[in-house]
Amino acid sequence: MAFDTGLAVLVLGVAVWTLAAHDTFAAVIGFVTYGLLLALVWVRLAAPDVALTEAAIGSGVTGGLLLGASTRLRRAEIQAAGEKPGATLRFAAVVLCTLVSVGLAAIVLLLPEPAPTLAPQAAASMAATGLGNPVTAVLMAYRAIDTLLETVVLLLALVGIWSLAPDGVWGGFPGRRHQADSEGVLTFVAQLLVPTGILVGIYIFWVGSVAPGGEFQGATILAAMWILVMMAGLVDAPPVSRRWLRLLLIAGPAVFFAIGLAGFAIAGAFLAYPVDYAKLLIVTIEIPVTLSIAATLALLVAGPPERAPK
Amino acid sequence: MNLAFNGLTVVAVSAGAFFFMAGTVGLLRFPDALSRVHALTKADNLGLGLVVLGLLFQVEGPFAALKLISVWLLTLLAGATVTQLIARTARLGTSPF
Amino acid sequence: MVADFLLAAAGFVLATVAVGLVRILWGPGDDDRIMAAQLLGTGGIAVLLLLGQVVSLPAAVDVALILALLAAFVSVAFFRGTTRSETDRA
Numbered sequence: 001m002a003f004d005t006g007l008a009v010l011v012l013g014v015a016v017w018t019l020a021a022h023d024t025f026a027a028v029i030g031f032v033t034y035g036l037l038l039a040l041v042w043v044r045l046a047a048p049d050v051a052l053t054e055a056a057i058g059s060g061v062t063g064g065l066l067l068g069a070s071t072r073l074r075r076a077e078i079q080a081a082g083e084k085p086g087a088t089l090r091f092a093a094v095v096l097c098t099l100v101s102v103g104l105a106a107i108v109l110l111l112p113e114p115a116p117t118l119a120p121q122a123a124a125s126m127a128a129t130g131l132g133n134p135v136t137a138v139l140m141a142y143r144a145i146d147t148l149l150e151t152v153v154l155l156l157a158l159v160g161i162w163s164l165a166p167d168g169v170w171g172g173f174p175g176r177r178h179q180a181d182s183e184g185v186l187t188f189v190a191q192l193l194v195p196t197g198i199l200v201g202i203y204i205f206w207v208g209s210v211a212p213g214g215e216f217q218g219a220t221i222l223a224a225m226w227i228l229v230m231m232a233g234l235v236d237a238p239p240v241s242r243r244w245l246r247l248l249l250i251a252g253p254a255v256f257f258a259i260g261l262a263g264f265a266i267a268g269a270f271l272a273y274p275v276d277y278a279k280l281l282i283v284t285i286e287i288p289v290t291l292s293i294a295a296t297l298a299l300l301v302a303g304p305p306e307r308a309p310k
Numbered sequence: 311m312n313l314a315f316n317g318l319t320v321v322a323v324s325a326g327a328f329f330f331m332a333g334t335v336g337l338l339r340f341p342d343a344l345s346r347v348h349a350l351t352k353a354d355n356l357g358l359g360l361v362v363l364g365l366l367f368q369v370e371g372p373f374a375a376l377k378l379i380s381v382w383l384l385t386l387l388a389g390a391t392v393t394q395l396i397a398r399t400a401r402l403g404t405s406p407f
Numbered sequence: 408m409v410a411d412f413l414l415a416a417a418g419f420v421l422a423t424v425a426v427g428l429v430r431i432l433w434g435p436g437d438d439d440r441i442m443a444a445q446l447l448g449t450g451g452i453a454v455l456l457l458l459g460q461v462v463s464l465p466a467a468v469d470v471a472l473i474l475a476l477l478a479a480f481v482s483v484a485f486f487r488g489t490t491r492s493e494t495d496r497a
Contacts, residue, residue, distance in 0.1 A: 052466070381456065
């Protein structure tokens, strides 16, 4: 009990500090810390899949994304500091946020006992999908359409970022070219950490069918490892006009969609699986989706093209 | 046997927690960046290492033990990298790249 | 019995590391903030491992594994973000 209270107070404290931080860089550090603490909260609430996703995407990759943004905005930040919103606007924002928070707290506290849940039905039907993890069953079988649309949304976000490139560098290399220091710390880390990370990523993806894990978490780890290698300067980001890159990006959603359409023929509805082949089909979808999401996330963090293609 | 394992866990985890406290105190009280970094690595190294050691007596199966040790080794690697970079910046006063 | 002790240890580590958060607040430099975040990351991993044992959740070790990997990634990103070297070809 004391532990829970302490954790809750800590989370709130870090959140408040992140909002009140003076410059963007400090706020990003606060945000990453907040994500880490939130992962702790999820583990305390016995929701390891959510904790995995929070640690990987919510804290890690989003932190990298925000850092890249804050670096790009550094020049504009000094100018923007003089343009703080007025007092009425800020007061209105405070009122709105408070109302939303109070509303959410009320809903949670006024839930009937026991709270309505579909968990027993979800667990009961798992045997038909051949999976052992109910969360994966929800993501890949019961609500597979949502997962398919999520992959498409990620792709759209990537296209949006690419569209920010100035005309001259259209289709070029994202981000700056980092110099590799062959004796340096980063090279050492990249050579040691990245293979381990790739192994862990594949493990987390593969174990997702029977234990907490899954393709999004595994893909995030793979993406983080690719970005790490790019930051160490050992490889350059590929130019975004390369055909193999684009094929890699659309492979996941395309296979997902194709199997979904095939569901009309073999099982009677979009994204329906025949009972005997459910697990095989799910794995066939998951492998390209993992690779595509890994590439998409890595390119999202790499940013819009900044150097002209050769 | 179980009692002995539990006792070892308690001792190791307590020692680990002590080193975390030492690391935090060092981070807050030491005068400059280099010495703070030194305190920080003690928490990484010994703090987490002793906690992992204590938990090794409680888990079942070699795979779980392997995962615990991997967590420690990866944290060591990350900590070593960051502290090297911070130390270079502090010492040279310039970007380490 | 051991579970109670482990929970207490987790709380202690969390409290200790939270005090280190003060460094994030004060700074004075970005370096100190990165160090405090690193300490919080390591402490968080320790708390996760202890918690996982207390509530018998073996997946907590997987979460700690991911955290350790991503802590390395975010730390390197912090450094790349704060220091743009002149040798970076734009």
